[in-house]
Amino acid sequence: MNRPGAPRVRPTREDLLAAAGRLLPDVVAPGLDVLLCGINPGLWSAATGHHFARPGNRFWPALHLSGFTPRELRPDEQELLPGYGLGITNLAARATARADELTRDELAEGGAILHAKVAGLAPRWLAVLGVTAFRTAFGTQHAKVGPQEDASLGATRLWILPNPSGLNAHYTLDALAGEFAKLRAAALR
Template identity: 65%
Template sequence: MTRRAPRPGREELEAARDKLVPDVAAEGLRVLFCGINPGLMSAATGHHFARPGNRFWPVLHASGFTPRLLRPDEERELLTYGLGITNVVERASAQAGELSAEEYREGGRQLARKVARLRPKWLAVVGVTAYRTAFGERAAQIGPQERMIGGARVWVLPNPSGLNAHWTPTAMAEEFSRLRKAALAQEAAEPEQGG
């Protein structure tokens, strides 16, 4: 039985401010999920989407991306499914509202370079406001985008934060599932690139 580390306390969370959480990434992924920025719980634990109440992991499973519900500390298992995680802005904060528009824009530029280097098939940005600000796409909506970033197709997903009351877990899972089906269809349509 795997023992989970105790939850960080208030002082540990505050000490995590501005820390970085390493990407879960590799070259040629099917989908690279991109959060807004790490929250303090993620920075304190070193794992993405670690705050209790964040719906990323349950929605990822409910949409069929993972065969079982993963915990944040199992995030590296995503690589075996051709999935990864990064962020628009790397530094941790208590709330995304603490980030400036310039941080988003600079994060967007850095993300485009990272995507060009890693070459995932899809970049899935979880948070339409973050996508709009980072890439100057004011009219962007949830769903597939016409724009490509770093050679990857782009899909904007709803923010899985428990604070996002506009989206139920079921509706969120349906949108994640739409992306999963599009990624599978793209793979089926592309002949293997041999070497």
């Protein structure tokens, strides 16, 4: 479902199969207000080269509804994010059809890589989009959605957001946007 003026990018089955294991570059800059960290790229994202690109993923609508962006950006406009003080990275770089295809070791290794990335970029906040992935990557079993008051990466504060995948039925779009809005309010302080 493309909006007027939106480029029509619909990967073929062959494109999606070829995207397995492909890497997706980060959208980052030093000193961001919030570095948003997905679990890993899906095949649709890897095939198109754009984060959270699969139709039905609620990342872009939630980002807008929460007030982070003045309008709903399309995945192919991801390069605009640093202008809003935002960036995107992933815990695991390897593209898969589902996040549950990743091993615990991949997520733990991704956590170590993320530590180094955050040290170099120094965002004010790191927001991991997925509580289970956060628990695995950071070695904690009791983390919950919201600010992680007892954890940080140097001067970077940590926040957990719900996974915006359409497969996460625990959160409606409005509830998801509400959680994003809480982070936005904290980032503005």
